[in-house]
Amino acid sequence: MSKIFLFIGVTVASLALIVLGLNVLLTPNDLRFCDEKPNSQEECQAVDVIIAVSGGDTPARAESAVELYRKGWAKHIIFSGAARDPRSQSNAEAMRKIALEAGVPNSAITVEEISKNTTENAIETAKILKKRGAKTAILTTSPYHMRRTSWEFHRAAPEVEFRSKPSDDKYWHLWWLKPSGWWRALAELGGLIMFGIRGIF
Numbered sequence: 001m002s003k004i005f006l007f008i009g010v011t012v013a014s015l016a017l018i019v020l021g022l023n024v025l026l027t028p029n030d031l032r033f034c035d036e037k038p039n040s041q042e043e044c045q046a047v048d049v050i051i052a053v054s055g056g057d058t059p060a061r062a063e064s065a066v067e068l069y070r071k072g073w074a075k076h077i078i079f080s081g082a083a084r085d086p087r088s089q090s091n092a093e094a095m096r097k098i099a100l101e102a103g104v105p106n107s108a109i110t111v112e113e114i115s116k117n118t119t120e121n122a123i124e125t126a127k128i129l130k131k132r133g134a135k136t137a138i139l140t141t142s143p144y145h146m147r148r149t150s151w152e153f154h155r156a157a158p159e160v161e162f163r164s165k166p167s168d169d170k171y172w173h174l175w176w177l178k179p180s181g182w183w184r185a186l187a188e189l190g191g192l193i194m195f196g197i198r199g200i201f
Contacts, residue, residue: 026147027147030043050065050077052078053140054092056169058081059095062079064165064167073138078111092113112125125153126160142172
């Protein structure tokens with residue numbers, strides 16, 4: 001009996017470590033030690049632009065960008081993402097409408113509607129950042145997508161200082177209790193591995 005309990009204990013502890021490790025790896029949050037609003041501390045100062053990348057819980061990603069805008073983290077938002085169906089509006093446009101309904105002026109929004117994946121999000125948005133002369137930005141996307149998004153943007157625009165701020169994604173709540181949560185976590189882990197392979201070759 002003691003061996004059974006030992007086996008269960010080791011299994012639970014191992015699973016907990018895996019969950020913790022995946023959370024730490026996938027969900028960086030550079031604003032976690034900052035106040036709700038920017039201040040004079042170097043890592044907590046306002047930035048030139050907020051960038052929201054679509055996918056997953058797209059409305060939550062848009063709402064995260066809007067919240068950051070309202071709290072004064074930047075005076076401009078870029079929404080990035082094409083449409084899943086070419087016949088419908090782009091994800092970026094859907095996010096723009098959410099922001100407009102929340103009171104963000106249209107003049108404070110730029111949409112990037114070409115990109116179909118995270119790599120393209122970074123490449124196409126980097127072009128906009130260059131035109132705007134932006135040097136600092138906050139990235140917001142779903143927690144499980146945060147690390148890979150950060151890596152892709154750093155590669156596409158190394159001259160820009162990016163900070164990460166995960167959105168409140170409904171699909172990520174208690175993710176370790178759902179098969180879909182494990183699928184997202186492992187898919188992102190695979191994406192990080194592929195990012196590294198691309199860097200080597």
